Amino acid sequence: MTIAINETHDPAVKSWVESANRAEGDFPIQNLPFGACRRRGSSQPPRVGVAIGDFVLDVSGAHRAGLLPGVAEPVALACQSSSLNKLMALGQPHWSALRRELHSLLRADGPGAAGNQDAGRKHLLPVAEAEFCPPAEIGDYTDFYASIHHATNVGSLLRPDNPLLPNYKWVPVAYHGRASSIVVSGTPVKRPAGQSRSKPLEPVQYAPTERLDYELEVGFYVGPGNALGSPIPMGEAEPHIFGLCLVNDWSARDIQAWEYQPLGPFLAKNFCTTISPWVVTLEALAPFRTAAFRRIASDPAPLPYLSSAEDKEHGGLDITLEVWIRTQKMQQQGAEPVRLSSGNFKDMYWTIAQMLVHHASNGCNLRPGDLLASGTVSGAKSRGCLLELTTGGATAIDLPGGEKRRFLEDGDEIILRGSCQSPQFARIGFGDCRGTVQSASA
């Protein structure tokens, strides 16, 4: 049930929006990710938009102008909304039909391209003038722990002899996160205060965290969803996934260490979670499907409810992921961000279909716009958070200009980036997921 490669993926097609045709851009005509935004400073509700080069196309405006003639009425209505929830609820055939219409409108060589260009430009907003909102009203947010490398690295810090718990290779482990504190890229991240205890028998204190960290994650939004009591079979999983985004699951490690037993992370995580503004559809990612994580021979096979031949063969996603930092000093000196790490989403132990199916396997109902995130993406040689990069804060990272980091300092900007690249297809990017640490007193 993975989506087939079709004419909308043809790398030869260019857009009349010139900035979409740069080889290194995130948003060529082959991508067409969805978001919600308004003109900066406007008090109007956000509108559904699609990224094309350096612009956002106002989908509803273009439809009303007759530029998306093949769009069905329910899709047109959904795109008049201030978020993507209604579009997400409609399902894969509708998403795919809308993508074809958008592709047809924006291509440089299509029938009526000149007319489209003249009329279509009126519905383009420069990204630089846009203010983004979370693309969906997120009812529930769930965070997984799907990287075996991350689980092993973190487990090694706590239990050197036995880093991986016995359930890891059976259960796509997850916990519920906080929906209210999810913010869109660019929102400042205030350093949280909380309880911590540096050592047993030391005083417990309530103070600003001294071990603030980022976590590089990939999120995905639920489409139509399921009724309470009705699990989703593996074979039907992917049509329930609208698209993917980047997620920074900011974490306060000192608060986490003290609070997390026995019920898991809570205040260490729920002060802020940053999402990228764009949702890259699963259809846009079709050329970058790859095999699921290759389990070693001694690993158990996934239980039947988490297993399908197709998922094993195509369930993975080849997405290069990077973390960049720009400290306050670098900003003041006009220096460019520095890359802290690079990994790939194909290294996850569980696929997105397995995460979704496991979540609904007890009958838990998923609703359109719910966000599921992967957990920190680490690989055999890549580490998706400072806790791993600095081995729990033991070894500092050297930055150009003489700065060092064990954990984040006030003024640090963290930028997550994601992209798919192959010689045969156009580059698909996710857009930046940014956040700057604000002091606790701000």
Place this chain on the structure above:
Amino acid sequence: MTIAINETHDPAVKSWVESANRAEGDFPIQNLPFGACRRRGSSQPPRVGVAIGDFVLDVSGAHRAGLLPGVAEPVALACQSSSLNKLMALGQPHWSALRRELHSLLRADGPGAAGNQDAGRKHLLPVAEAEFCPPAEIGDYTDFYASIHHATNVGSLLRPDNPLLPNYKWVPVAYHGRASSIVVSGTPVKRPAGQSRSKPLEPVQYAPTERLDYELEVGFYVGPGNALGSPIPMGEAEPHIFGLCLVNDWSARDIQAWEYQPLGPFLAKNFCTTISPWVVTLEALAPFRTAAFRRIASDPAPLPYLSSAEDKEHGGLDITLEVWIRTQKMQQQGAEPVRLSSGNFKDMYWTIAQMLVHHASNGCNLRPGDLLASGTVSGAKSRGCLLELTTGGATAIDLPGGEKRRFLEDGDEIILRGSCQSPQFARIGFGDCRGTVQSASA
């Protein structure tokens, strides 16, 4: 900042709704809990209602008929909504003013009582003809672990030598629950399937849970809430609490045991959570405030951010809580439910103000209608779930008629009840929180 006892608590006042005047009823004129319901079978959106005896008063209808003349415009508008969120957002002075108006309309001896009675009856719906909805759209649901007795009992099953973890007396431990699967009293509870492993090295299976349990909890709804990054001080906590309800946090113990490390409970809990339909306001509970849990001398004092003299003196709530069971056999034989346990909410280690303040202490934003639940309410001699009552399933409970229970069987109905009683005040009840276990294949 606890709410003072006032004329709306006067036990001598009777209502012209006769059924409200029964000594053992849940809904006298001194209670006036809020909910959302419609006439059974209607396709209309639910309406804001107030319980009075065996009836629901349609608040908006009564206001439009001029029967609540002192209600301010924002309150009137909020009560036209299909849920309580807008009313919750308005804040304590508005809630209190509405309560006085409702009290004035419904009292038997007020000015114009005869006229009120004639006109008011047109806006009463018999509870038996009402279909209830969740009273609020719950954005986020958080479950605490605030009973030291429950934590100790459960910890003893896992760690006999060291039942209570080192953070327990410092941190009001909590985790995020699932908002989508919260259902109102009366909704069937389908037995979930999930992964479990009976012993290490035994096969892992995906199958219907064999250890289905209830958990007796008290929930409370957030009022105005706080902005992201702005904690709530103890002295301002209670005006953020609209009111309380009963919560059954259904739990699958075999799934829980296998999945919960290291990130806490997930599928073991999120298949269903049942709430009672009525929200008993904090003002209605004013006569039943009591001291917070008395810590033993060797316990640490709560950290300053969780401490206030007033909370220590009045932060507790004297609410008697009971769990009743009615098996399928009992239902078939027309037998009454049997009480499984009885406890009291004043035995909780943390107060509701402490739970709320801790939740927001890192800047996490709470929104109107968010639900916080206490965790299982157990006491020195009371046990709020079967896991505790049967010592992890080791000892069966004998029921009248020869049945035994270690965990719940298909067809079992569980009923939670709560009430406040004192010689000086009218009895305040919470109404039933019911759910019947449906087979996994249903």
